[in-house]
Amino acid sequence: MTGSDGDVNRRTATGNGDGPTFGDAWVYESLVGGIPGLRLTTRQAVSVQVVLFETLVLGVGAGYGLPARAVGAGTVAVGVAAAGSVAMLRIGAAARGATLSAAHRRLLFGSSVEVLFGVLSFTALTAYLVGGGAPTPLATLVGTEAPPVPVVFVALLLLWDLCYRSGTAWWAALVSLWRSGRYRVDAETARRCRRIDAATAGFALLELALVPVVWGDTLLVGALVSHVGAVAVVVTAATIRLRTAE
Template sequence: MIGTRDAVDGDPTFGDTWVYESLVGGIPGLDLSARAAIALQVLLFETLVVGLGVAYGLSLAAVVGGTVAVAVAAAGSVAMLYIGTATRGLALPDAHRRLLFGSGVETLFGVLSFVAVVTHLLSGAPAPFDPFGGGRSPAPVTFVALLILWDLCYRIGTSWWTALVSLWRSLRYRVAPETARRCRRLDAANVGFSLLELALLPLVVGQPLLVWGVVGHVAAVTAVSTAATLLLRTEP
């Protein structure tokens, strides 16, 4: 019978968490619940967005765009924490958990996404909701914009990796009926987060490459996660 390790029943050990979870849980002197960590994330980023908007006279579109990006990133954090916690409670082999968390592939996908978007912008494409209409943004504005962009790209990469691992899981293992039900819920949660990413489309209107990048990612996650759900086999 497939079982889970005791190490994941309480505080998860290194290698059993997303990089995001490891960072939050590894800061000395900081003991935050999942809800508090997400609330702090939203408060910090939204304060930066609004504060810079006031300090530098950014356009309303830029501030609203930043707020939307912060909200989507926060939704990604909720999805990651839910999927991570629920996955550690599944009766699946250790190999599944090691592949999902310990490989760090979600970070690689996040880096590739981030580099692709930055390369696109450096190649002369207008920045989404450019607050200065093509002018040079102050360094603090650029820094925060890139920080939020990385936050989004990391969560997008995590969503894609989760979908791929779910498909691998369905092709490789047979599971108990209850485990299958919980796996399908996790697949649905991943699709749900990917659909929320469509809220980013107004930020990239007029930039076909970025529009197709967002839409293509959502379509791919939905297709792969749906296939993972349909191909999931239960034990006789």
């Protein structure tokens, strides 16, 4: 099982080993676990993510003389994405540890719907940030009407990381609602399900740390708050609807 001290690489494409197999884990877990010869604990995997992304942010910031607000926004994004990675791993481990049907696992992990949600939100966000009239919101943030390609690359990389995690939180919430409407569970499984629901709500709440970064842009602030609120409502409904076996 992948937990706070687990090994995110203990899985194989054929299902051998003592960890979750492909199709039984988030795409993020499968990508990290699919690197040949690399065995990382959760803490190590997230640490590598933080160091790599923050190095990119500081590198393009120093190399292109970006304003402090742009570098600060990138750093906040790195922190939120890293915290989201920890939340994903904990939710995944809890879901695999609960006594729920194989159909639940297939829907949560194997369908990869969280990727679809991430792609949709990333496409919409990218269109808003780099499209339309000049100056674009991205250009305003970095202080130039024509941001250098490396700056745009790092910005889009961070945006994808955030959008993927946003999509994962939304999908986890929807699956929890489906689970509560479909199954009756024993007391121990109900306790685990409530932990999953609470972790999913906390996962979404992490995104509120981005509000100060986009403050002043009514559309982005509204989208963030609406997303977090929607996940909270769905997760609350899932918890309320959770039924235990008599």
